[in-house]
Amino acid sequence: MDKDFLKYQAQTTSTPLGLEVSHAKGSYIYDSKGKAHLDFVAGVSACGLGHCHPRVVKAIKEQSERYLHVMVYGEYAQEPGIGLTKKLAASLPDPLEMTYLVNSGTEAMEGAIKLARRFTGRSEIIAARNAYHGNTMGSLSLMSFEERKAPFRPLLPDVSFIDFNVVEDLDKISKRTAAVVLETIQGGAGFILPENNYLLEVQRKCQEMGTLLILDEIQPGFGRTGKLFAFEHYNIVPDILVMGKSMASGLPVGAFTASRDIMLSLSQNPILGHITTFGGNALIAAAALATLEVLQESDLIASTLEKEEQFRQRLHHPLIDEIRGKGLMLAMIMRDAETANRLVTACASKGLVLFWLLFEQRAVRISPPLTISSEEIDKGCDIILEVLAELQQ
Ligand SMILES: Cc1ncc(COP(=O)(O)O)c(C=O)c1O
Known part of the structure; x- marks a missing residue:
């Protein structure tokens, strides 16, 4: 992690995620080494149209x-x-x-x-x-x-x-x-x-x-x-x-x-x-x-409900107790807080951005850009299920 980020920029916790961002476009954030990170968080619901919509x-x-x-x-x-x-x-x-x-x-x-x-x-x-x-x-x-x-x-x-x-x-x-x-x-x-x-x-x-x-x-x-x-x-x-x-x-x-x-x-x-x-x-x-x-x-607003359905159909796993929310404001409620933490960090290393919720420790947020494609949803769900399979072993 960039040392100057920790030294000069005031922090909110002692353990920031610290992704070194180079640029972002559509559903992806690119890091300083050129790796693409599929964004299922959208700046915590702040980038509904994805990154840098034309x-x-x-x-x-x-x-x-x-x-x-x-x-x-x-x-x-x-x-x-x-x-x-x-x-x-x-x-x-x-x-x-x-x-x-x-x-x-x-x-x-x-x-x-x-x-x-x-x-x-x-x-x-x-x-x-x-x-x-x-x-x-x-x-x-x-x-x-x-x-x-x-x-x-x-x-x-x-x-x-x-x-x-x-x-x-x-x-x-x-x-x-x-x-x-x-x-x-x-x-x-x-x-x-x-x-x-x-x-x-x-x-x-x-x-x-x-x-x-x-x-x-x-x-x-x-x-x-x-x-x-x-x-x-x-x-x-x-x-x-x-x-x-x-x-x-x-x-x-x-x-x-x-x-x-x-x-x-x-x-x-x-x-x-x-x-x-x-x-x-x-x-x-x-x-x-x-x-x-x-x-x-556009039909982006209506399409959030179809995209919700795709997430709900894909995200079945014994470690996921429940999917809560509506449209593209979804949260996976995991078996416990530790599973939620491990899922977020393991997905990060595989190029998928997930995040927590403020108060519900078992939750993992899925709030991607409304512009996310069906292929991108599938790709991210594949990563989540792959990580969950590893966590279960
Ligand atoms: C429901 C709700 N209200 C208020 C806020 C505060 O907004 P801001 O961080 O722009 O001050 C947030 C931010 O997460 C929020 O989710």
């Missing part, structure tokens, strides 16, 4: 010759941001109309929390146990894992937790509650889908109490589950939709969308309710607009 690269190149950054967010009318937010409004159900563009998923969540508090005049936020919404102080406060939070306290006050998919817990939502924040599909917890009419029940209770429903679609959004956004599977519309990751095909981005009525409260009494220098950056908005165009002009 339409996105073209949009970035063209925009980079016009201008990069001219003013803080919100003052100047810039074509890429206008085109992007208009297209998002046209793609989303009413009343989701106005989008605030920011720099990352966690910032989008901070903005959504602020918006809910500002709009309702209430302070309590209810989140689900085992959820992940980001790592800045506000979104970290919505994490239920005390051992990850304790060293950073004091965090946001007035945060309570409910269990995902447990309808009885919805009684905790009251007229004090500004917002309920949920991942539409729980990611770090193990790719857990909402069951039955859970989300409809949440929406009903929120409406009864005047509480806003914030859905975090940072991971499932932009087509990964067979719809542009996963909430479309469940007959509900959130009050605030939070997005990021794949939105700009690999450039840093986040956004939150709400009705005009709700969103206007961020720009009045006081003005400047949320401000950012680089949010809505022209280069990134151009990449996001191209991403949305490609998704909507």
